[in-house]
Amino acid sequence: MTPPRTHSLSELEAMAVYSVLVAGKSAEFAEAKTRTLLAGALEGETPFEFIRKAAGCDMLAWHLKVSRTGSYGRLLKCFPALAKLDVRTCTVADLEAIHGIGPKTARFFILWTRPNERLAALDRHVLHYLSDLGHDVPKSTPSSRKRYTALEAIFLAKADELGKSPRDLDLEVWESYRAENLRMRKPNSRWERPHDHLPDAGNMVGASCDDGRANPLHGHPHQDCGCCSGCGSRVGHAGSDLRLVGVRP
Secondary structure: OOOOOOOOHHHHHHHHHHHHHOOOOOHHHHHHHHHHHHOOOOOOOOHHHHHHHHHHOOOHHHHHHHHOOOOHHHHHHHHHHHOOOOOOOOOHHHHHOOOOOOHHHHHHHHHOOOOOOOOOOOOHHHHHHHHHOOOOOOOOOOOOHHHHHHHHHHHHHHHHHHOOOHHHHHHHHHHHHHHHHHHHOOOOOOOOOOOOOHHHOOOOOOOOOOOOOOOOOOOOOOOOOOOOOOOOOOOOHHHHHOOOOOOOO
16 A cells, blocks of 8 residues: 655645635635745745745735735735644644634645544535435534534544545545536536646746746736745746645645
């Protein structure tokens, strides 16, 4: 059996950024915005180092807006606090203490970066699954901690009954309900799990101007401030290997 891949700190930090951006959005949206936002990092700089530096020179808002992430007020509070954590050891409680990160986002990040964790990311398709099993569930992620914990326990018990890890059952549910949604061609569907092609998310830090995409840093108001790569930067060594950690490594 092949041992699980050890992920770099940059990959884990990129996944944390992705986990925040994907809440309520599609995986395609979150991946694109994660790529664009982190394209501002200098060579050899991790995502969190970039966020801390951008926040320190009051340029984080500019990077968010040029990346068109939306939710600017929430992210301006969330990302600087998130960038203070050690993503290798942070807990659900550590993540939930940050403005803009709820129980679903906190569990989503940890579940998909630490395969053996017993957690449930109660998004719409997991809730749909529990509803199909006959359980009384809300239409959206419950805000009550007591309600969330109760539904999480039901999901974990079902995983145990099926002899699956919570992460494997989560993926199975995601794939099944995504396929059903595509067959029904429902408009405005939102799927949060990363996709098969995520290894292609390699050039995420310090993306070059000539990589086939518009460089997000054209028109940077402070290109000499040293807080980011600026227009025309080349992909750094760390960036060339960076990939989102996710469902299908």
